[in-house]
Amino acid sequence: MKKYFLLLAAVIISSGAIAQKGKVTSALSFIDQGALDKAKEALDQAFANEKSKNWFNTYFAKGKLCQAVYEADNPKFNSFYTDPLAEAYASYEKAMELDTKGGTKKRIIANMIYNSLALNLYSQGSKQFEAKNFEGALNSFETQIKITESDKYAGIIDTGMYYNAGLAAYNSSKFNEAIQYFTKCAEMQYQGINPHYQIYESYMGLGDTVKAEAVLLDLPNKFPGDKNITLQLIDLYLKSSRYDEALKYIKVAKEIDPENYSLYFATGIMFLNQNKFDDAISELIRAVELKSDIYDIQYGLGVAYINKAADMFVKANEIMDVKAYSDAIDKANAVYAKALPYMEKAVELKPDDIYALKSLQELYYRLRQKDPSLNAKYEAVRAKVGTLEQK
Numbered sequence: 181m182k183k184y185f186l187l188l189a190a191v192i193i194s195s196g197a198i199a200q201k202g203k204v205t206s207a208l209s210f211i212d213q214g215a216l217d218k219a220k221e222a223l224d225q226a227f228a229n230e231k232s233k234n235w236f237n238t239y240f241a242k243g244k245l246c247q248a249v250y251e252a253d254n255p256k257f258n259s260f261y262t263d264p265l266a267e268a269y270a271s272y273e274k275a276m277e278l279d280t281k282g283g284t285k286k287r288i289i290a291n292m293i294y295n296s297l298a299l300n301l302y303s304q305g306s307k308q309f310e311a312k313n314f315e316g317a318l319n320s321f322e323t324q325i326k327i328t329e330s331d332k333y334a335g336i337i338d339t340g341m342y343y344n345a346g347l348a349a350y351n352s353s354k355f356n357e358a359i360q361y362f363t364k365c366a367e368m369q370y371q372g373i374n375p376h377y378q379i380y381e382s383y384m385g386l387g388d389t390v391k392a393e394a395v396l397l398d399l400p401n402k403f404p405g406d407k408n409i410t411l412q413l414i415d416l417y418l419k420s421s422r423y424d425e426a427l428k429y430i431k432v433a434k435e436i437d438p439e440n441y442s443l444y445f446a447t448g449i450m451f452l453n454q455n456k457f458d459d460a461i462s463e464l465i466r467a468v469e470l471k472s473d474i475y476d477i478q479y480g481l482g483v484a485y486i487n488k489a490a491d492m493f494v495k496a497n498e499i500m501d502v503k504a505y506s507d508a509i510d511k512a513n514a515v516y517a518k519a520l521p522y523m524e525k526a527v528e529l530k531p532d533d534i535y536a537l538k539s540l541q542e543l544y545y546r547l548r549q550k551d552p553s554l555n556a557k558y559e560a561v562r563a564k565v566g567t568l569e570q571k
Contacts (some may be wrong), residue, residue: 181389201232207241211248216257219245236278241288243271250300265300269323271299272535276332285332294332298324302341309348318348318357346378355385361544373403377412389420407436415444423450445477452480457488468522479526479536486539516546537565 203226210219223242223503226232246268249260261267272293275284288294305320319343328337346361359382365375376399383392393416399409410433417426427450448463471477489512489536496508520543525534544558 182476183268188241196384200447201226201235201237202230204232204235204238204241211244214248214252216245216248216252216254220260224519234278236275236284239271239275239278243268243275243293246271247297247300249299250304251331265297265304265320266323268297268300269327288332289334290399292334294327295335298327298333298457302328302344305344305348309351312351314348314351318345318352321345321348322414334539339365339368342368343371343375346375350378350382350385351384355382358385370455373406373408375400376402377408380412380416384416384419385464386434389416407433408413410436414443418446418450421453423454426450439470441474441477442469444470445474445480448484449480452487455487456493457484457490459479460484461488472525473529475526475529475533475536478522478529479533479539482519482523482536482539485522486543489513489515489519513550520547532568534565534568537561537568540560541565 182287204224207219207226209220210216210222216358220242221237223245226235226238226241232238239257246261246264249257250264250268252258258264262558272284276282276288280284301320301324305317305324308314308317308320321341324341325345327333327336328335328341342361342364346358346365349355349358349361358377362375362378362382365371366379373388376395380395381394383389383395393413396409396413398418399406410429414426414429417429418424427447430443430447433440437443444463444467448467451457451460457535461484464484467474467477468481491513492508492512496505496512499505499508519539523536523543524542527533527540529535541558541561544554546563548554548558
Protein backbone atom coordinates (compact mmCIF):
# COMPACT_ATOMS: atom_id res chain seq x y z
CA MET A 181 0.00 0.00 0.00
CA LYS A 182 2.85 2.35 0.80
CA LYS A 183 4.40 1.76 -2.62
CA TYR A 184 1.05 2.54 -4.27
CA PHE A 185 0.86 5.98 -2.61
CA LEU A 186 4.47 6.74 -3.51
CA LEU A 187 3.79 5.87 -7.13
CA LEU A 188 0.64 7.99 -7.12
CA ALA A 189 2.59 10.92 -5.65
CA ALA A 190 5.24 10.55 -8.34
CA VAL A 191 2.56 10.57 -11.03
CA ILE A 192 1.01 13.72 -9.56
CA ILE A 193 4.39 15.50 -9.40
CA SER A 194 5.26 14.44 -12.94
CA SER A 195 1.88 15.56 -14.23
CA GLY A 196 2.39 18.96 -12.59
CA ALA A 197 5.75 19.38 -14.25
CA ILE A 198 4.35 18.34 -17.61
CA ALA A 199 1.49 20.81 -17.20
CA GLN A 200 3.85 23.69 -16.56
CA LYS A 201 6.17 22.72 -19.39
CA GLY A 202 3.07 22.58 -21.55
CA LYS A 203 2.78 26.33 -20.96
CA VAL A 204 6.09 26.73 -22.77
CA THR A 205 4.84 24.65 -25.69
CA SER A 206 1.70 26.77 -25.77
CA ALA A 207 3.79 29.95 -25.67
CA LEU A 208 5.83 28.82 -28.68
CA SER A 209 2.62 28.05 -30.55
CA PHE A 210 1.12 31.44 -29.68
CA ILE A 211 4.30 33.14 -30.92
CA ASP A 212 3.96 31.40 -34.28
CA GLN A 213 0.33 32.54 -34.42
CA GLY A 214 1.25 36.15 -33.56
CA ALA A 215 -0.76 36.03 -30.32
CA LEU A 216 2.06 37.53 -28.30
CA ASP A 217 -0.11 38.58 -25.37
CA LYS A 218 -1.18 34.97 -24.84
CA ALA A 219 2.42 33.81 -25.28
CA LYS A 220 3.56 36.29 -22.63
CA GLU A 221 0.86 35.11 -20.23
CA ALA A 222 1.81 31.45 -20.72
CA LEU A 223 5.53 32.17 -20.25
CA ASP A 224 4.91 34.23 -17.12
CA GLN A 225 3.16 31.21 -15.65
CA ALA A 226 6.03 28.94 -16.66
CA PHE A 227 8.59 31.24 -15.02
CA ALA A 228 6.48 31.40 -11.87
CA ASN A 229 6.59 27.63 -11.43
CA GLU A 230 9.53 25.86 -9.76
CA LYS A 231 9.36 22.96 -12.21
CA SER A 232 9.71 25.03 -15.38
CA LYS A 233 11.35 28.32 -14.44
CA ASN A 234 14.86 26.92 -14.94
CA TRP A 235 14.03 24.74 -17.92
CA PHE A 236 16.17 25.57 -20.95
CA ASN A 237 13.16 25.54 -23.26
CA THR A 238 11.47 28.23 -21.14
CA TYR A 239 14.35 30.58 -21.81
CA PHE A 240 14.43 29.61 -25.46
CA ALA A 241 10.75 30.48 -25.74
CA LYS A 242 11.39 33.81 -24.03
CA GLY A 243 14.10 34.58 -26.58
CA LYS A 244 11.66 33.85 -29.39
CA LEU A 245 9.00 36.01 -27.75
CA CYS A 246 11.37 38.94 -27.24
CA GLN A 247 12.39 38.87 -30.89
CA ALA A 248 8.75 38.74 -31.95
CA VAL A 249 7.97 41.68 -29.65
CA TYR A 250 10.68 43.75 -31.33
CA GLU A 251 9.39 42.90 -34.80
CA ALA A 252 5.73 43.51 -33.90
CA ASP A 253 3.86 46.63 -35.02
CA ASN A 254 1.46 46.48 -32.07
CA PRO A 255 2.38 49.07 -29.35
CA LYS A 256 0.79 46.80 -26.76
CA PHE A 257 3.26 44.04 -27.57
CA ASN A 258 6.18 46.48 -27.79
CA SER A 259 5.56 47.46 -24.17
CA PHE A 260 6.23 43.94 -22.85
CA TYR A 261 10.02 44.49 -22.64
CA THR A 262 12.10 47.65 -22.35
CA ASP A 263 14.94 46.24 -24.46
CA PRO A 264 13.53 43.11 -26.10
CA LEU A 265 16.59 42.29 -28.23
CA ALA A 266 18.96 42.46 -25.27
CA GLU A 267 16.59 40.16 -23.36
CA ALA A 268 16.31 37.85 -26.37
CA TYR A 269 20.10 37.46 -26.52
CA ALA A 270 20.36 36.92 -22.76
CA SER A 271 17.55 34.36 -22.88
CA TYR A 272 19.09 32.35 -25.72
CA GLU A 273 22.45 32.33 -23.96
CA LYS A 274 20.81 31.16 -20.73
CA ALA A 275 18.91 28.43 -22.61
CA MET A 276 22.16 27.07 -24.06
CA GLU A 277 23.81 27.22 -20.64
CA LEU A 278 21.00 25.18 -19.08
CA ASP A 279 20.81 22.68 -21.95
CA THR A 280 23.86 20.57 -21.13
CA LYS A 281 23.13 18.17 -24.01
CA GLY A 282 23.60 20.94 -26.58
CA GLY A 283 20.27 20.52 -28.35
CA THR A 284 19.33 24.21 -28.02
CA LYS A 285 22.61 25.35 -29.54
CA LYS A 286 22.06 23.06 -32.54
CA ARG A 287 18.52 24.39 -32.83
CA ILE A 288 19.74 28.00 -32.85
CA ILE A 289 22.37 27.26 -35.49
CA ALA A 290 20.10 25.13 -37.69
CA ASN A 291 17.32 27.74 -37.69
CA MET A 292 19.82 30.62 -38.11
CA ILE A 293 18.23 32.34 -35.13
CA TYR A 294 21.35 34.34 -34.32
CA ASN A 295 21.51 35.52 -37.92
CA SER A 296 18.04 37.03 -37.64
CA LEU A 297 18.84 38.45 -34.18
CA ALA A 298 21.99 40.11 -35.56
CA LEU A 299 19.90 41.74 -38.30
CA ASN A 300 17.40 42.94 -35.69
CA LEU A 301 20.20 44.46 -33.65
CA TYR A 302 21.65 46.21 -36.70
CA SER A 303 18.22 47.65 -37.48
CA GLN A 304 17.69 48.77 -33.87
CA GLY A 305 21.19 50.25 -33.61
CA SER A 306 20.72 52.21 -36.84
CA LYS A 307 17.43 53.67 -35.62
CA GLN A 308 18.96 54.56 -32.25
CA PHE A 309 21.90 56.23 -33.97
CA GLU A 310 19.59 58.29 -36.18
CA ALA A 311 17.66 59.32 -33.07
CA LYS A 312 21.00 60.36 -31.48
CA ASN A 313 20.65 57.68 -28.80
CA PHE A 314 24.32 56.85 -29.26
CA GLU A 315 24.76 54.78 -26.08
CA GLY A 316 21.77 52.64 -27.03
CA ALA A 317 23.18 52.24 -30.54
CA LEU A 318 26.54 51.21 -29.12
CA ASN A 319 24.90 48.54 -26.94
CA SER A 320 23.01 47.19 -29.96
CA PHE A 321 26.07 47.11 -32.22
CA GLU A 322 28.23 45.54 -29.50
CA THR A 323 25.68 42.76 -29.00
CA GLN A 324 25.56 42.28 -32.77
CA ILE A 325 29.35 41.89 -32.73
CA LYS A 326 29.21 39.32 -29.92
CA ILE A 327 26.68 37.30 -31.87
CA THR A 328 28.45 37.37 -35.22
CA GLU A 329 31.80 36.50 -33.65
CA SER A 330 30.28 33.47 -31.90
CA ASP A 331 30.12 29.91 -33.19
CA LYS A 332 26.32 30.12 -33.22
CA TYR A 333 26.32 32.55 -36.15
CA ALA A 334 26.07 30.89 -39.56
CA GLY A 335 27.35 33.46 -42.00
CA ILE A 336 30.06 35.89 -43.08
CA ILE A 337 31.07 38.60 -40.62
CA ASP A 338 30.09 42.10 -41.75
CA THR A 339 33.12 44.33 -41.11
CA GLY A 340 30.85 47.39 -41.20
CA MET A 341 29.53 46.53 -37.74
CA TYR A 342 32.88 47.49 -36.19
CA TYR A 343 32.76 50.86 -37.91
CA ASN A 344 29.17 51.39 -36.74
CA ALA A 345 30.18 50.53 -33.18
CA GLY A 346 33.13 52.91 -33.44
CA LEU A 347 30.91 55.78 -34.58
CA ALA A 348 28.40 55.11 -31.80
CA ALA A 349 31.20 54.96 -29.22
CA TYR A 350 32.77 58.18 -30.53
CA ASN A 351 29.46 60.01 -30.40
CA SER A 352 28.95 58.69 -26.86
CA SER A 353 32.33 60.19 -25.92
CA LYS A 354 33.57 56.68 -25.18
CA PHE A 355 36.79 57.35 -27.02
CA ASN A 356 38.77 54.33 -25.83
CA GLU A 357 36.08 52.00 -27.13
CA ALA A 358 35.94 53.99 -30.36
CA ILE A 359 39.71 53.57 -30.84
CA GLN A 360 39.33 49.81 -30.28
CA TYR A 361 36.70 49.47 -33.03
CA PHE A 362 38.31 51.84 -35.51
CA THR A 363 41.64 50.06 -35.05
CA LYS A 364 39.86 46.82 -35.94
CA CYS A 365 38.56 48.50 -39.11
CA ALA A 366 42.03 49.79 -39.97
CA GLU A 367 43.51 46.32 -39.53
CA MET A 368 40.85 44.92 -41.86
CA GLN A 369 41.51 47.78 -44.33
CA TYR A 370 37.85 48.76 -44.15
CA GLN A 371 36.89 52.25 -45.39
CA GLY A 372 40.46 53.06 -46.39
CA ILE A 373 41.95 56.01 -44.54
CA ASN A 374 38.72 56.99 -42.72
CA PRO A 375 39.19 54.78 -39.62
CA HIS A 376 42.66 56.28 -39.15
CA TYR A 377 41.14 59.77 -39.06
CA GLN A 378 38.53 58.49 -36.60
CA ILE A 379 41.31 57.15 -34.38
CA TYR A 380 42.97 60.57 -34.55
CA GLU A 381 39.71 62.30 -33.60
CA SER A 382 39.21 59.85 -30.73
CA TYR A 383 42.65 60.62 -29.32
CA MET A 384 41.83 64.31 -29.63
CA GLY A 385 38.65 63.59 -27.69
CA LEU A 386 40.80 62.07 -24.96
CA GLY A 387 43.03 65.13 -25.04
CA ASP A 388 46.01 63.00 -26.06
CA THR A 389 47.54 65.21 -28.76
CA VAL A 390 50.79 63.23 -28.72
CA LYS A 391 49.12 60.00 -29.88
CA ALA A 392 46.83 61.95 -32.20
CA GLU A 393 49.84 63.53 -33.89
CA ALA A 394 51.61 60.15 -34.13
CA VAL A 395 48.60 58.70 -35.99
CA LEU A 396 48.66 61.51 -38.55
CA LEU A 397 52.41 61.55 -39.05
CA ASP A 398 52.32 57.82 -39.82
CA LEU A 399 49.63 58.15 -42.48
CA PRO A 400 51.84 59.33 -45.38
CA ASN A 401 53.62 55.96 -45.13
CA LYS A 402 50.31 54.12 -45.46
CA PHE A 403 48.48 56.47 -47.83
CA PRO A 404 51.07 58.39 -49.85
CA GLY A 405 49.71 61.34 -51.82
CA ASP A 406 46.57 61.88 -49.74
CA LYS A 407 46.39 65.67 -49.36
CA ASN A 408 43.79 65.46 -46.58
CA ILE A 409 46.52 64.26 -44.21
CA THR A 410 48.10 67.72 -44.42
CA LEU A 411 44.73 69.34 -43.67
CA GLN A 412 44.29 67.13 -40.60
CA LEU A 413 47.76 68.06 -39.37
CA ILE A 414 46.87 71.72 -39.79
CA ASP A 415 43.71 71.12 -37.77
CA LEU A 416 45.72 69.41 -35.03
CA TYR A 417 48.31 72.18 -34.77
CA LEU A 418 45.68 74.91 -34.78
CA LYS A 419 43.71 73.20 -32.01
CA SER A 420 46.94 72.78 -30.05
CA SER A 421 47.93 76.44 -30.62
CA ARG A 422 51.12 75.24 -32.30
CA TYR A 423 51.00 77.98 -34.89
CA ASP A 424 54.50 77.60 -36.34
CA GLU A 425 53.84 73.95 -37.24
CA ALA A 426 50.41 74.89 -38.57
CA LEU A 427 51.88 77.57 -40.84
CA LYS A 428 54.45 75.12 -42.19
CA TYR A 429 51.74 72.69 -43.30
CA ILE A 430 49.44 75.48 -44.49
CA LYS A 431 52.19 76.64 -46.84
CA VAL A 432 52.51 73.12 -48.22
CA ALA A 433 48.74 72.82 -48.60
CA LYS A 434 48.47 76.16 -50.43
CA GLU A 435 51.11 75.06 -52.91
CA ILE A 436 49.11 71.91 -53.63
CA ASP A 437 45.66 73.60 -53.65
CA PRO A 438 46.00 77.41 -53.97
CA GLU A 439 42.26 77.90 -54.53
CA ASN A 440 41.21 76.22 -51.28
CA TYR A 441 39.41 78.99 -49.37
CA SER A 442 39.43 77.01 -46.11
CA LEU A 443 43.22 77.30 -45.91
CA TYR A 444 43.05 81.10 -46.01
CA PHE A 445 40.17 81.11 -43.55
CA ALA A 446 42.07 78.87 -41.12
CA THR A 447 45.17 81.04 -41.40
CA GLY A 448 43.14 84.20 -40.90
CA ILE A 449 41.49 82.89 -37.75
CA MET A 450 44.87 81.73 -36.47
CA PHE A 451 46.32 85.23 -36.92
CA LEU A 452 43.17 86.75 -35.40
CA ASN A 453 43.63 84.63 -32.28
CA GLN A 454 47.17 86.00 -32.04
CA ASN A 455 45.93 89.60 -32.46
CA LYS A 456 47.86 89.88 -35.73
CA PHE A 457 45.04 91.84 -37.28
CA ASP A 458 46.61 92.92 -40.58
CA ASP A 459 47.77 89.38 -41.34
CA ALA A 460 44.33 88.05 -40.41
CA ILE A 461 42.56 90.58 -42.63
CA SER A 462 44.82 89.78 -45.59
CA GLU A 463 44.11 86.04 -45.34
CA LEU A 464 40.37 86.46 -44.76
CA ILE A 465 39.99 88.84 -47.69
CA ARG A 466 41.47 86.14 -49.91
CA ALA A 467 39.07 83.58 -48.39
CA VAL A 468 36.12 85.89 -49.19
CA GLU A 469 37.37 86.31 -52.75
CA LEU A 470 37.43 82.55 -53.19
CA LYS A 471 34.17 81.81 -51.35
CA SER A 472 31.83 84.70 -50.57
CA ASP A 473 28.76 82.76 -49.42
CA ILE A 474 30.16 81.35 -46.17
CA TYR A 475 28.90 82.98 -42.97
CA ASP A 476 31.99 82.15 -40.90
CA ILE A 477 34.34 83.83 -43.37
CA GLN A 478 32.28 87.02 -43.65
CA TYR A 479 31.81 87.19 -39.88
CA GLY A 480 35.49 86.45 -39.24
CA LEU A 481 36.64 89.25 -41.53
CA GLY A 482 34.17 91.65 -39.92
CA VAL A 483 35.50 90.71 -36.46
CA ALA A 484 39.09 91.17 -37.64
CA TYR A 485 38.34 94.76 -38.67
CA ILE A 486 36.37 95.43 -35.46
CA ASN A 487 39.14 94.06 -33.24
CA LYS A 488 41.78 96.04 -35.13
CA ALA A 489 39.71 99.23 -34.75
CA ALA A 490 39.16 98.56 -31.02
CA ASP A 491 42.92 98.13 -30.58
CA MET A 492 43.48 101.41 -32.42
CA PHE A 493 41.06 103.14 -30.02
CA VAL A 494 42.98 101.83 -27.02
CA LYS A 495 46.22 103.16 -28.45
CA ALA A 496 44.59 106.49 -29.38
CA ASN A 497 43.60 107.05 -25.75
CA GLU A 498 47.30 107.14 -24.87
CA ILE A 499 47.90 110.12 -27.19
CA MET A 500 48.09 113.45 -25.37
CA ASP A 501 48.14 115.76 -28.42
CA VAL A 502 44.57 116.75 -29.32
CA LYS A 503 45.02 116.79 -33.10
CA ALA A 504 47.00 113.57 -33.14
CA TYR A 505 44.33 111.98 -30.94
CA SER A 506 41.56 113.17 -33.26
CA ASP A 507 43.39 111.82 -36.32
CA ALA A 508 43.89 108.46 -34.59
CA ILE A 509 40.18 108.25 -33.72
CA ASP A 510 39.24 109.04 -37.33
CA LYS A 511 41.53 106.27 -38.57
CA ALA A 512 40.00 103.83 -36.09
CA ASN A 513 36.48 104.74 -37.23
CA ALA A 514 37.57 104.24 -40.83
CA VAL A 515 38.58 100.68 -39.92
CA TYR A 516 35.22 100.14 -38.21
CA ALA A 517 33.57 101.25 -41.45
CA LYS A 518 35.50 98.57 -43.36
CA ALA A 519 33.91 95.92 -41.12
CA LEU A 520 30.38 97.02 -42.03
CA PRO A 521 29.84 95.34 -45.42
CA TYR A 522 31.20 92.01 -44.17
CA MET A 523 29.06 92.01 -41.04
CA GLU A 524 26.00 92.95 -43.11
CA LYS A 525 26.75 90.03 -45.42
CA ALA A 526 27.13 87.73 -42.43
CA VAL A 527 23.66 88.73 -41.22
CA GLU A 528 22.29 88.24 -44.72
CA LEU A 529 23.68 84.69 -44.73
CA LYS A 530 22.49 83.97 -41.18
CA PRO A 531 19.67 86.43 -40.36
CA ASP A 532 19.01 85.34 -36.77
CA ASP A 533 22.60 85.01 -35.58
CA ILE A 534 22.73 87.03 -32.37
CA TYR A 535 26.51 87.51 -32.50
CA ALA A 536 26.55 89.02 -35.98
CA LEU A 537 23.49 91.14 -35.19
CA LYS A 538 25.07 92.57 -32.04
CA SER A 539 28.26 93.37 -33.93
CA LEU A 540 26.22 95.05 -36.66
CA GLN A 541 24.28 97.00 -34.04
CA GLU A 542 27.56 98.28 -32.57
CA LEU A 543 28.83 99.30 -36.00
CA TYR A 544 25.65 101.19 -36.89
CA TYR A 545 25.78 102.96 -33.52
CA ARG A 546 29.39 104.05 -33.98
CA LEU A 547 29.08 105.10 -37.61
CA ARG A 548 25.68 106.83 -37.55
CA GLN A 549 27.21 110.05 -36.24
CA LYS A 550 28.89 110.61 -39.60
CA ASP A 551 26.20 108.86 -41.61
CA PRO A 552 22.68 109.66 -40.23
CA SER A 553 21.13 107.26 -42.77
CA LEU A 554 22.34 104.46 -40.53
CA ASN A 555 19.96 105.52 -37.72
CA ALA A 556 17.02 103.60 -39.16
CA LYS A 557 19.18 100.50 -39.68
CA TYR A 558 20.47 100.77 -36.12
CA GLU A 559 16.94 100.92 -34.67
CA ALA A 560 15.80 97.97 -36.79
CA VAL A 561 18.73 95.79 -35.73
CA ARG A 562 18.39 96.84 -32.10
CA ALA A 563 14.72 95.83 -32.13
CA LYS A 564 15.54 92.45 -33.71
CA VAL A 565 18.25 91.77 -31.12
CA GLY A 566 15.77 92.59 -28.35
CA THR A 567 13.22 90.18 -29.83
CA LEU A 568 15.75 87.36 -30.16
CA GLU A 569 17.04 87.84 -26.62
CA GLN A 570 13.49 87.48 -25.25
CA LYS A 571 13.05 84.05 -26.83
